[in-house]
Amino acid sequence: MPQSSASDKNVRIVRATSAFDCGGRCPLRLHVKDNVIVRIEGDDAEEPDQLRTCLRCRAYRQYIHHPERLMYPQKRVGRRGDGQFERISWDEALDTLANQLKRVKKIYGNGAILLMTGGGYLASLHRGGAAAQRLLNMFGGYVTHYGNISSEGAVWASLTQYGSVMVGHSREDMLNSRLILLWGWDPARMISGTNTMYHLIHAKENGARVIAIDPRYHDTAATVADQWVPIRPGTDTAVMAAMANVMIREKLQDQAFLDRYTVGFDRFKSYLLGEEDGVEKTPEWAAGISGVPADIIASLAREYATTRPAALMDCQGPARSAMGEQYNRCAATLCAMTGNVGRPGGSAGGGLMGIPVAHMFRSPGIPAGKNPFELEGPKVKGTLDIRERVIKRIHINTLFDAILKGKKGGYPSDIRMAWSMCNNYLNQTGNSNKAAKALQSLEFFATQELFMTPQARYADILLPVTSTAERSDLMRPWPSGPYFMFSNRALEPLGECKDDLEIATELAAKLDIKDFETHSEEAWLRRLYERSTDLKHHIRDFDRFRQEGIHRIELETPVVAFRKQIEDPENHPFDTPSGKIEIYSQRVADIVDGLCPPIPKYLPTSEDRNDPLSRKYPLQLITPHPRNRVHSEMYKVEWLRETEPHRVWINPVDATPRGIEDGDEVHVFNDRGTIAIIAWVTERIIPGVVSVTEGAWYAPDANGIDRGGCANTLTRDAYSGGGAAVLNTSLVEVMKGKRS
Numbered sequence: 001m002p003q004s005s006a007s008d009k010n011v012r013i014v015r016a017t018s019a020f021d022c023g024g025r026c027p028l029r030l031h032v033k034d035n036v037i038v039r040i041e042g043d044d045a046e047e048p049d050q051l052r053t054c055l056r057c058r059a060y061r062q063y064i065h066h067p068e069r070l071m072y073p074q075k076r077v078g079r080r081g082d083g084q085f086e087r088i089s090w091d092e093a094l095d096t097l098a099n100q101l102k103r104v105k106k107i108y109g110n111g112a113i114l115l116m117t118g119g120g121y122l123a124s125l126h127r128g129g130a131a132a133q134r135l136l137n138m139f140g141g142y143v144t145h146y147g148n149i150s151s152e153g154a155v156w157a158s159l160t161q162y163g164s165v166m167v168g169h170s171r172e173d174m175l176n177s178r179l180i181l182l183w184g185w186d187p188a189r190m191i192s193g194t195n196t197m198y199h200l201i202h203a204k205e206n207g208a209r210v211i212a213i214d215p216r217y218h219d220t221a222a223t224v225a226d227q228w229v230p231i232r233p234g235t236d237t238a239v240m241a242a243m244a245n246v247m248i249r250e251k252l253q254d255q256a257f258l259d260r261y262t263v264g265f266d267r268f269k270s271y272l273l274g275e276e277d278g279v280e281k282t283p284e285w286a287a288g289i290s291g292v293p294a295d296i297i298a299s300l301a302r303e304y305a306t307t308r309p310a311a312l313m314d315c316q317g318p319a320r321s322a323m324g325e326q327y328n329r330c331a332a333t334l335c336a337m338t339g340n341v342g343r344p345g346g347s348a349g350g351g352l353m354g355i356p357v358a359h360m361f362r363s364p365g366i367p368a369g370k371n372p373f374e375l376e377g378p379k380v381k382g383t384l385d386i387r388e389r390v391i392k393r394i395h396i397n398t399l400f401d402a403i404l405k406g407k408k409g410g411y412p413s414d415i416r417m418a419w420s421m422c423n424n425y426l427n428q429t430g431n432s433n434k435a436a437k438a439l440q441s442l443e444f445f446a447t448q449e450l451f452m453t454p455q456a457r458y459a460d461i462l463l464p465v466t467s468t469a470e471r472s473d474l475m476r477p478w479p480s481g482p483y484f485m486f487s488n489r490a491l492e493p494l495g496e497c498k499d500d501l502e503i504a505t506e507l508a509a510k511l512d513i514k515d516f517e518t519h520s521e522e523a524w525l526r527r528l529y530e531r532s533t534d535l536k537h538h539i540r541d542f543d544r545f546r547q548e549g550i551h552r553i554e555l556e557t558p559v560v561a562f563r564k565q566i567e568d569p570e571n572h573p574f575d576t577p578s579g580k581i582e583i584y585s586q587r588v589a590d591i592v593d594g595l596c597p598p599i600p601k602y603l604p605t606s607e608d609r610n611d612p613l614s615r616k617y618p619l620q621l622i623t624p625h626p627r628n629r630v631h632s633e634m635y636k637v638e639w640l641r642e643t644e645p646h647r648v649w650i651n652p653v654d655a656t657p658r659g660i661e662d663g664d665e666v667h668v669f670n671d672r673g674t675i676a677i678i679a680w681v682t683e684r685i686i687p688g689v690v691s692v693t694e695g696a697w698y699a700p701d702a703n704g705i706d707r708g709g710c711a712n713t714l715t716r717d718a719y720s721g722g723g724a725a726v727l728n729t730s731l732v733e734v735m736k737g738k739r740s
């Protein structure tokens with residue numbers, strides 16, 4: 001590919017960004033010549049404003065111009081899943097989809113139509129599924145899913161404890177911290193705010209002590225941590241409870257803070273002291289569960305309680321597990337016990353880390369309207385009762401079970417066809433083998449995609465869509481900005497690709513839907529800007545914003561979650577029924593569900609280390625984010641694959657008795673499936689635990705062995721009492737395999 005140069009007059013520099021579900025949002029300058037991106041540069045702002053581009057967008061052009069991009073509509077000609085397709089016209093493709101929608105509606109009703117949308121494209125106008133939702137609402141409705149694969153446990157915990165999901169501080173506030181606990185959080189991979197690592201490194205240089213608590217000695221721990229505390233997966237809440245116990249026994253808690261700002265601490269204290277169940281939650285008790293030595297737990301408690309201010313940063317990895325929401329709730333409770341909520345340099349916990357300035361949750365979008373299928377369902381906004389949420393929708397991590405079982409399985413409808421965009425759920429939700437079986441069972445499946453993903457292979461009709469570089473859109477950063485972005489269209493659509501909005505508009509005509517609004521992209525973007533209160537408040541000149549591609553918001557002081565509630569509680573109560581931080585939640589108690597206790601608790605679960613199943617499958621599997629792709633996006637980019645070969649991390653203590661050496665091909669398996677993968681024998685993971693990054697593409701061979709090494713071939717399609725997807729609670733065995 002030719003390189004651009006400043007002197008080449010045929011090169012345009014376009015200000016853009018990605019719409020990935022990557023944890024960041026970075027300014028990119030795309031050098032474009034003859035409808036090809038020939039070079040990519042990152043942000044040209046000076047320190048400290050510069051937003052640093054990670055390796056993934058450095059390889060963005062390899063993704064946009066990848067030779068395997070889907071370039072024209074196709075229909076299936078082989079068996080579902082075999083990936084055999086032939087080229088068809090757009091007219092035939094859209095006629096087929098429209099006719100199937102009409103057929104299924106006529107025979108089975110709208111509830112038989114499943115709409116699968118996702119986080120593969122996060123922006124305003126072209127946001128995954130917005131146009132399709134609007135269209136299907138006008139068509140009479142559809143059934144869909146609820147919940148976020150990564151953050152649902154954290155959402156539930158934050159709503160329970162604080163009545164708000166905006167529980168974060170802007171990242172520069174870490175410079176005010178004297179102690180930072182990275183609890184299950186590896187921002188070097190997960191990003192979680194574009195410049196998190198930049199500010200974390202500065203905080204360390206500023207004298208903050210950094211402790212990483214994780215089963216893996218992960219990249220962030222290796223880079224900045226003063227101490228690594230290895231811990232068994234799923235036991236974080238036990239260690240946190242024991243820390244709280246130490247604080248109570250040694251009178252280290254901030255009782256004045258607890259008295260003024262919280263309710264229910266006494267109930268939590270009673271649990272910790274064993275008054276409720278006869279088991280005191282001592283460091284020795286937690287050590288037996290977690291593998292963290294009792295003296296380390298006690299010293300962590302003392303250091304955290306006596307170092308002010310201190311930021312306990314929990315995240316979403318440990319929350320993607322059975323009882324995951326308890327981890328986020330217990331973290332928030334420790335933040336309150338140490339008086340760090342609402343204080344500069346402190347933290348509120350809760351796992352989401354979002355700030356209420358320019359947050360992507362508040363992006364404007366195409367008005368979808370109401371779904372007629374859901375009109376008679378319960379009002380679920382803000383509810384903590386997950387059972388209410390699955391009356392008319394399907395939890396995201398049981399989507400394929402719902403296809404297979406329908407109403408008889410307790411799901412809202414019997415699904416006959418699915419229309420999908422911006423997701424690869426076969427690969428990214430639990431139990432990929434079951435997902436493949438479910439997609440085989442559908443009468444019809446259409447998908448909009450950029451690549452022939454594992455899920456796309458099961459489609460009857462494939463509709464090729466434009467990439468972010470072929471669209472203009474309004475963008476917002478992940479949880480911590482604060483800034484707004486405008487991503488300018490750099491390329492004319494490649495091949496015959498269309499954007500999702502265009503597809504929905506053309507389908508509307510074929511379905512005889514007259515009032516589906518048709519505006520140009522330009523007109524839509526201006527309308528969204530005009531209708532967005534915060535965008536209009538911060539940005540007066542839309543054209544300049546679009547030209548510059550970014551509007552940075554100057555903050556006088558870093559954003560601190562709940563600062564107002566702490567500084568002026570009379571006038572700014574928490575948005576909970578009590579107006580306080582709810583360590584005990586009456587709303588949760590009213591749900592009467594033993595799996596969802598009203599105070600944060602450690603509870604054993606199936607497929608934890610003590611499950612009798614561990615005799616057959618003795619190793620715990622965790623599935624963290626990859627560094628070199630965005631979940632399953634960018635998987636095809638060879639440059640990125642070379643930076644980190646896909647391997648299972650296994651400790652020598654587990655590898656040696658199994659005869660496994662570094663670089664061997666091994667099979668990781670349980671009753672749900674088997675993956676073939678290369679072993680990395682390393683002490684960077686604790687004994688008894690193996691780690692496979694999520695997102696590698698599912699590729700079963702003739703014997704059903706997944707040669708792609710998709711982590712979700714092994715995980716469970718289940719959810720926890722607070723809605724957390726159970727993806728980090730799986731037992732497996734590993735044995736030496738044969739290369740084929």
Ligand code: SF4
Binds near residue numbers: 018024025053054
């Ligand atoms: S993948 Fe995300 S974090 Fe990385 S450079 Fe692109 S926008 Fe930034």
